[in-house]
Amino acid sequence: MNVVAFARAKQGTGASRRLRNSGRTPGIIYGGAAEPQLVEVDHNTLWYALKKEAFHASVLEMDLDGAKSQVLLRNVQYHPFKQLVLHVDFQRVDANTVLTMKVPVHYSGAEESPAVKIDKCMVTPVVTEIEVRCMPKDLPEFISVDLSKLEKGATLHLNDVVLPKGVTLVSHSNAAVISVAAPAGGAADEEAPAAE
Template sequence: MSEHTITAVGRVDAGKGASRRLRRAGQIPAVVYGGSAEPVSIQLAHEKTWVASQNEWFYSSILNLEIDGKAEKVLLRDMQRHPYKQVIMHLDFMRVDENAAIRVNVPLHFLNQDTSPAGKASGVVVSHNLNEIGVSCLPKDLPEFIEVDLAGLNPGDIVHLSELKLPAGVEIPELKLGKEHDVAVVTASYVQAEPEPEGEGAEGEGA
């Protein structure tokens, strides 16, 4: 698991007016909560945080959040964006207990699809029904992503949730709820050609 550090500064001012002033100054109002400590209001530089937010790890990895030089392990739990501007309005971070299991949505990375039998076959469409899955694990075991190797995918195959290869210490809670929750992650389906409308061929010949 790679480590990613985000820098923040503590703040005292609260309320909508204070948040507006921060945004005008190129800062993002945010809060850190959870664990045995009280919630803390913080602010982050928008430009650096926006660049970080373009990466998958910002949403699915444990972050080192440095507040006035003191680091805490956190997960991003909520992000409020401006409806049409490229602006982050507010962030919520949750403290992480390194000895307690956490539930996080982790992205899937699909490998070797183009070179698989299904990927090379004509008339076959490979569909990714899920692009991320919810996992449970200790913070130290949290992967940034899970690889799905499709090298052996054949036309007509279905890859189910239970077939994913998970890192040690990682499990999918959804699978404990019953067989009906073992959903399809990838499908390689034949595409049926649409039949020509009746009479179209005859009209073409007459013309």
């Protein structure tokens, strides 16, 4: 995904307010060998880009006054109640340096699993993103988790998640990623009509 940014000379509360009033969002790029640089981005373009999941978990191509570089979105500050982005932070990416990033998790196949189809269990995701470590070229847009083999009473942990090649988990704990709950009083409800 691409981001178009422009160098910003003025800083401070007043300058940032004027910038926002003109339809721009103040930001900063830091990291790498270069000094941190103040930038401004078109607000509406940024607002719609932030609605896309991939924008948050991908290496972005930034065009800064004609010079191209690779960056990661690191922080976004929103207005408490207006649809307004107040500030955005980007970090430069070095192709030869390992990076740490939170990546969204996509679950699929729960409806076809024995836990749901046969035992009528409720499958609830506990984890929506996983922190991973990898080279920039290996950063996945998302991690896919197949739940089609899930059975009643089973628990899926972080260590059970299959990661793409070159990607490793940051977390040392083996937390559960989904919760499988049996239906409340399911057996009793089935027997009641037969007794009548």
